[in-house]
Amino acid sequence: ERERLTRLRHTCAITSDGHKVELLANIEQPGDALAAVRAGAVGVGLFRSEFLFMGKSGHLPGEDEQYRAYCEAIDGMQGLPVTIRTIDVGADKPLDKGHKDNHLNPALGLRAIRWSLADPVMFRTQLRAVLRAAAHGKVNLLFPMLAHQHEIRQTLAQVDLARAELDARGAPYGPVQLGAMIEVPAAALMVRSFLKHFDFLSIGTNDLIQYTLAIDRADEAVAHLYDPLHPAVLRLVADVIAQGQAQGKSVCVCGETAGDVGMTRLLLGLGLRSFSMHPAQILAVKQEVLRADTRKLAPWAQQVLQGDEPEDWREPVEARRQGF
Ligand code: PEP
Ligand code: MG
Numbered sequence: 295e296r297e298r299l300t301r302l303r304h305t306c307a308i309t310s311d312g313h314k315v316e317l318l319a320n321i322e323q324p325g326d327a328l329a330a331v332r333a334g335a336v337g338v339g340l341f342r343s344e345f346l347f348m349g350k351s352g353h354l355p356g357e358d359e360q361y362r363a364y365c366e367a368i369d370g371m372q373g374l375p376v377t378i379r380t381i382d383v384g385a386d387k388p389l390d391k392g393h394k395d396n397h398l399n400p401a402l403g404l405r406a407i408r409w410s411l412a413d414p415v416m417f418r419t420q421l422r423a424v425l426r427a428a429a430h431g432k433v434n435l436l437f438p439m440l441a442h443q444h445e446i447r448q449t450l451a452q453v454d455l456a457r458a459e460l461d462a463r464g465a466p467y468g469p470v471q472l473g474a475m476i477e478v479p480a481a482a483l484m485v486r487s488f489l490k491h492f493d494f495l496s497i498g499t500n501d502l503i504q505y506t507l508a509i510d511r512a513d514e515a516v517a518h519l520y521d522p523l524h525p526a527v528l529r530l531v532a533d534v535i536a537q538g539q540a541q542g543k544s545v546c547v548c549g550e551t552a553g554d555v556g557m558t559r560l561l562l563g564l565g566l567r568s569f570s571m572h573p574a575q576i577l578a579v580k581q582e583v584l585r586a587d588t589r590k591l592a593p594w595a596q597q598v599l600q601g602d603e604p605e606d607w608r609e610p611v612e613a614r615r616q617g618f
Contacts, residue, residue, distance in 0.1 A: 299577040302584070303334040309562065309586045317580055318377075318570035320548060324363050327370025329573040334580070337375040339570025340436070340496065340548040341367055343420070344381045348389055354416060357423045364427035375432040377473065377496070377570075378424050380417070382406040382438040386512045401510060406439030411448050414455075421456035428468030436473040436496055441480045446491050475548075477501035482530040485537045495538055496570070499549030503527050522551045523604040523611065532564045532599055539565055546570050556611035558582035563595025582614070 307315040318339030319330030323346075330338060346355055346363050355363070368376050383389045384405025397403040410417040424435055437449050453472065460467050474481070474488050477498030481488060488495060499522060504511040506527050509520045521527070531547070538545035546568035551557050553571030555578050561569070562583065569579060598607055 299581060302577050302580050303332075305334075305580065305584070307336075307580045307583045309583055309588050311587050311589050313562075313567065313588055315562070315583045316546075316568040317576050317583070318546065318548075318568065319573045319576065320553075320570055321367065321573075324366035324370060326573070327367050327376075331370070331372060331374070333573040333576040335374070335573060335576055337377070337432075338367065338371060339377050339546050339568070341376060341378045342382065343378055344383045344387055344389075347381055347383065348387065350390070354419075357419045357426075360420060360423035361426050364424055364433070365430050368427060368431035368433065371431070373431065375434060377434040377436050378427075379436040379438055379475070380407070380410055380420055380424075384409055401504065407437050407445055407449060408439065411445060411452075414452055417452055418456045418459065421453055422460055422465075422467075425453075425456060425460060425467035425470065426465060428470045429466050430468070433468065434471040434473055434494065436475060438475045438498070439477060439501070440474050440488070441478040443487065446474070446488070450491065476534050477505070477549075479506050479530060482534050485534050489537060489541045489543055492543075494544040494546070495534060496546045496548045497531055497534055499527070499531065499547060499551040502530060502549065506530060521604075522554070522557060523608060525599070525602060525604065528560075528564075528599060531561075532595075535565045544568055553579060554615070555579055555582050556613075556615040559586055559591055559614075560595055560598065560611070562586050562588055563591030563593075563598075565592070 307317045316336055318337045319335035320340040321327060321330055321338050322342050364378060384400055384403060404412060424433060427433060440446055471493040473494040473496055474492045475496050475498045476482050476485065500511055503520060503522055507524055509516050511520060535545050547561060547566055548570040552569040553575030558579050559582060
């Protein structure tokens with residue numbers, strides 16, 4: 295089986311009825327780009343930049359150090375696009391593991407973009423490093439956990455300010471596409487306004503499931519209730535994909551769902567054409583894509599969306615997972 299999958303590395307991901315599908319990699323360190331290219335990824339859909347910051351006990355990497363790390367990832371991808379997500383610390387990803395987060399609800403607290411906007415000097419250091427790295431290759435810039443209009447405004451203003459700071463210094467930088475993660479139900483419900491301000495969207499199903507169902511994604515005691523097939527989650531995902539498509543903007547899924555072979559057919563049926571996942575999942579998902587016929591999957595996916603109970607089609611999803 296493994297050998298058969300390896301042979302798919304250089305095969306384009308196209309459904310049996312001719313739809314091209316983009317299979318991208320999630321990475322945590324610049325060195326992971328090697329595994330991404332080896333797995334046949336056509337780019338990095340999610341570089342979780344917080345891993346450059348974690349475990350440094352109070353010392354955050356400066357602009358040049360970050361710039362070098364981003365360039366290393368870009369070089370590693372050999373000309374393929376790299377989507378860098380700004381720092382997403384807090385909750386399940388504490389900056390310093392030794393330091394206990396004393397906040398009552400860290401997942402609902404100062405994390406991700408909230409954390410960045412609370413420290414604009416630190417935020418712009420990262421933005422300048424990314425913008426400079428964009429002079430070396432194709433870079434997309436992605437922002438986690440946005441929920442409010444004023445957060446969108448502040449974020450975009452910080453990008454402008456970072457560019458102005460580079461201009462003032464005469465430092466070269468490149469163009470970037472700007473994207474928002476849709477991982478809070480409020481953002482999914484307000485997707486139209488996100489589409490007004492951003493070039494692309496990326497659905498973070500890990501957090502979207504957590505916040506839609508009020509299930510801590512890291513709590514074993516409620517892990518059985520953490521359900522990517524819950525109709526409420528699927529309806530939010532479906533709507534974001536449909537609205538993005540209607541505006542001609544790219545929508546990716548970059549949570550674990552994207553690398554779950556049990557979910558590939560359903561996501562294709564909902565119209566998704568861009569998936570970002572751990573490199574180890576890419577070939578198995580590609581195999582599902584090659585076998586898929588969206589003419590059959592689209593009406594089936596609509597039926598699934600109308601249902602109240604996922605039980606009747608949970609079984610086929612499980613069976614596909616077992617098959618790999
Ligand atoms: C997500 O929430 O689905 C996501 C991709 O981001 P992270 O897992 O890093 O929170
Ligand atoms: Mg997330």
